[in-house]
Amino acid sequence: MNGLSFSELCCLFCCPPCPSRIAAKLAFLPPEKTYDLISDETGSRYSLHLTERAEWQYSQRELDNIEVFYTRTSKHNRIVCMFARCTPNAKFTILFSHGNAVDLGQMSSFYIGLGSRINCNIFSFDYSGYGASGGKPSEKNIYADIDAAWQALRTRYGISPQNIILYGQSIGTVSTIDLASRYEVGAVILHSPLMSGMRVAFPETKRTWFFDPFPSIDKVPKITSPVLVIHGTEDEVIDFTHGLTIYERCPRTVEPLWVEGAGHNDVELYGQYLERLKQFINVELAVN
Template identity: 30%
Template sequence: MWMVLNSPSGSWNPVERLIFPAPTPSYTIESFPGELIQIPRRDGAQVPCLFLPFRHARFLIIYFHANAEDLGLSYTFCQVMRDLFQVHILAVEYPGYGICPGTPDEAGIMDNARAAMDFAINSLCWPADGIKLFGRSLGTGPTTLLATEYTVAGVILISPFTSIRALFENQVGRLADFVEDRFRNLHLAPRIKSPTLIVHGMQDGLVPPDHGLKIYSAITSRRMLVTPAAMGHNTSLLKDVGTFILPMTHFFSLPDYTFEDI
């Protein structure tokens, strides 16, 4: 079940703000009527999510957005993705982002991510082998971790980082030693058992492309790496069909058409 949404409160320290730079909320509890829902977490907290169904879809994509956006800023992309690939979309908010209360740390984000997976499997009665996990930038953290806990239909990682500490090392050098390591994607990558698509732009100035290359090399399941030459960290995935749309279509056979004999 889902419930009426509440407003967020609280703040976090400067280091957390660097790691999780939540934007000013771009939506309210009145936004996206019929599509903005709230699902229960195991500890009783509530998680704002966008649920965008597509009639007769065979797959559900659980989407984890980037670090400088929230559900409101992700809405149009999720709509396009639903219609383009003919899938259901469940997009998950992070604590401290949008209208979601709490502090944006690894534990809180994973609590929300697991709540979304529980909701998909137990409330929507959607099997894990019909779910694709999709994360961009910060969202590759919860996506990778969930992909080690479930065998799913597919995993999509856009601009993934090897770990939070390694990402900080690229920006501040040895000062990163004072940052608690979180979302150790490279360490977890060998435990992913699902088909995995990685897209990492060669012009990414925030997460260097070698992060994506290392994660790709560590994955032992069926995998595909796309490295668009002109793509930066915030380049639209819909700008060039060869960046994201065609790889999704070819690697995952989306949309999933069923043909009958005539």
């Protein structure tokens, strides 16, 4: 247990912290909303209105290819879903669970750029309490959020599980792993994953405590789909060892992408990021 202070040891063994408090401290920082959903006269269809903070990089044509709507979760929160039609001949649709401190408005340009380059459409959602989604962020809610998004993608667009790739980034890997442990899909991409909340807060933690939030490390052995793990070797938020251990625990991993010198928020800026995704989706999955 080297590395823990006396007060931290007391906290762990004498008065273990409330899981929701660990989760809130580690994970949930909803940004100021960068978009609105504008309803039509019937109130049944919505269009996306982006603020300047969204930093949209494309034309109205690309914006028109983004569909937005609300869906209701099992926790009774109304969350926003977004379907970005990036390419006309996409075999796969990516169900993308984004990272912390961003919302769908900020991610929309990235989705269009990524999807068009790797020949995939992208479906995403804002967690409870993020963007225009109702409710408050919590561990239980993020599981309910991705379940609702999954059901919306399956029923509204009729996409088969084998044509869906689950992509989780940072805190988004928590809900992605949870869903992937319960459903077989085309593939799973884990970008800067974390083993558990306590292992981020207290790096010397070697087991999953009953109050440990986000226990992804205990769920990854149940994933039956092919898994690509991506992690920067100099990640200052979620240490590289988290990605390495997740990779070792997944039953069906492919060649991982360890981005030498990359931190937590700049992996996408390295050329090998896009190249590895293209190879995985257009070559490796194509032969399965």
